[in-house]
Amino acid sequence: MLVDAHCHLTGHEEDGDGLEATLERARAVGVGGFITVGTDLEDSRAALALAQARPEIRTSLGLHPHEASRWTAELASELEALLAAPEALFVGETGLDWHYDLSPRETQEAVFRAHIGIARKLRKPLVVHTRSAAEATLRILREEHAGDIGGMIHCFSEDMAFARQALELGFHLSFSGIVTFKKAEAIQAVAAWAPEDRILVETDSPYLAPVPHRGKTNEPAFVSLVANRVAELRNTRPAHIAECTARNLEALCGWRAS
Numbered sequence: 044m045l046v047d048a049h050c051h052l053t054g055h056e057e058d059g060d061g062l063e064a065t066l067e068r069a070r071a072v073g074v075g076g077f078i079t080v081g082t083d084l085e086d087s088r089a090a091l092a093l094a095q096a097r098p099e100i101r102t103s104l105g106l107h108p109h110e111a112s113r114w115t116a117e118l119a120s121e122l123e124a125l126l127a128a129p130e131a132l133f134v135g136e137t138g139l140d141w142h143y144d145l146s147p148r149e150t151q152e153a154v155f156r157a158h159i160g161i162a163r164k165l166r167k168p169l170v171v172h173t174r175s176a177a178e179a180t181l182r183i184l185r186e187e188h189a190g191d192i193g194g195m196i197h198c199f200s201e202d203m204a205f206a207r208q209a210l211e212l213g214f215h216l217s218f219s220g221i222v223t224f225k226k227a228e229a230i231q232a233v234a235a236w237a238p239e240d241r242i243l244v245e246t247d248s249p250y251l252a253p254v255p256h257r258g259k260t261n262e263p264a265f266v267s268l269v270a271n272r273v274a275e276l277r278n279t280r281p282a283h284i285a286e287c288t289a290r291n292l293e294a295l296c297g298w299r300a301s
Contacts, residue, residue, distance in 0.1 A: 045270055045285045046076035046292050046300055047263040048217050049136075049170065049197045049245035052100065053079065053089040066099075069263040073285065075099060076300025077263055078245075078292075080136055080170060082107040084118055087125055094130035099300050103133030103170045111146035111154040123161050132296040134162035135170030136197055139183075142175040152183060159187040162194070168295055169194030171214070177205050184212055193295065198247045199230060206233045210241055215295055217243035220253030220261060223272045235276040243295075244269045244288050 047069070052062060069077070079094065080103045081087030087104035094102040104126050106114060126134055137158035139151050146154075162169050171194060173180040184190070193213040199206070200221055209216065221227050222234050234242070244266050246253075252261035253268040267281070270288070274281040293299040 044075040044289055044300060045073050045244070045266055046078070046289050047074055047246050047248070047266040048078050048195065048243040048288070048292055049080055049103075049219075050077055050248045050263050050266075051080055051082070051250075052077060052093060052263075053081070053086055065262050065264075069266075072264050072267040074263055074266055076289070076292075076298075077101070078103055078132065080133075081105060082136065083110045083113065084121060087122060091125055091128055091131060095128070101130055101132045101296075101298055103135055104131050105135040105137045105158055105170065106154060107136055108138055108140040108151045108155070108172060109143065109145040111151045114150070114154045114157065119157060119161070123165070126161060126165055126167065132167065132298055133170045133194065134158055134165070134167050135194070136172045137169065138172035139176035139180050140172060140174045141179070152179070155183055156187050159183070159189045162192050163188070166192060168192050169214075170197050171195065172197060173201070177201050181205070181208050181212070184209075184214075190214075195243055195295065197245065198251065199233065201233075202229045203233055203236070206237060210238070215241045215243050215291060217245045218269060218273055219245050219247045220251045220257070220265065220269055222269060222276070223253040224257070225254075231272075231276055234273050239277075239287050240291055240294070242273070242284075242288060243291055244273060244284065
């Protein structure tokens with residue numbers, strides 16, 4: 044059974060042909076578990092409600108670095124209360140996005156550190172977003188002792204040097220549709236090399252659809268294409284990647300879809 048380790052399922056009731064059809068297409072290709080991710084407070088409430096309503100869905104809750112300017116003490120308090128729910132397995136996504144810089148960098152850093160503090164307090168692993176901020180991301184993870192709780196580098200898009208340091212910190216590497224892109228040689232090299240017990244697969248849907256759907260709306264069913272490409276790079280069977288990534292997610296957060 045495949046698990047999509049990072050997707051955005053909220054809003055499907057209004058978009059396209061609906062959540063039920065989306066999940067049914069995923070089940071038809073062997074995807075049986077989903078980690079849906081909240082990116083702001085309202086989205087986190089919706090993601091948690093979805094996870095509480097469906098046993099095949101669990102969630103990660105946080106404030107995306109794009110939204111870091113909205114952080115307040117009141118928001119932090121409510122987010123922490125939501126994260127106390129057993130269906131909330133991860134904290135985030137959180138991190139740094141210095142590509143778009145939609146929130147000031149110093150604010151992104153402060154909010155990232157706050158998320159790590161909540162994760163350490165609740166003993167829940169992190170979902171880390173990093174773009175154009177590799178050195179700062181690793182520095183903050185070290186300074187805040189994020190290795191104590193670990194987590195995943197979601198939508199892995201860095202190089203081998205970053206991968207080695209993230210693994211040393213105790214993090215898993217989660218590969219998305221980017222690994223199927225023709226020019227993603229550095230990411231493909233990491234996917235081929237990374238320790239088997241530290242890899243995950245995800246879609247980040249509705250974003251970053253893999254080949255041959257690149258440029259179209261992504262969905263959890265397409266995590267099978269990510270797993271197929273990772274299997275090809277590692278010279279193994281897709282079924283083996285499905286099993287080991289499901290096992291790795293269970294080791295990381297204690298949940299296995301049934």
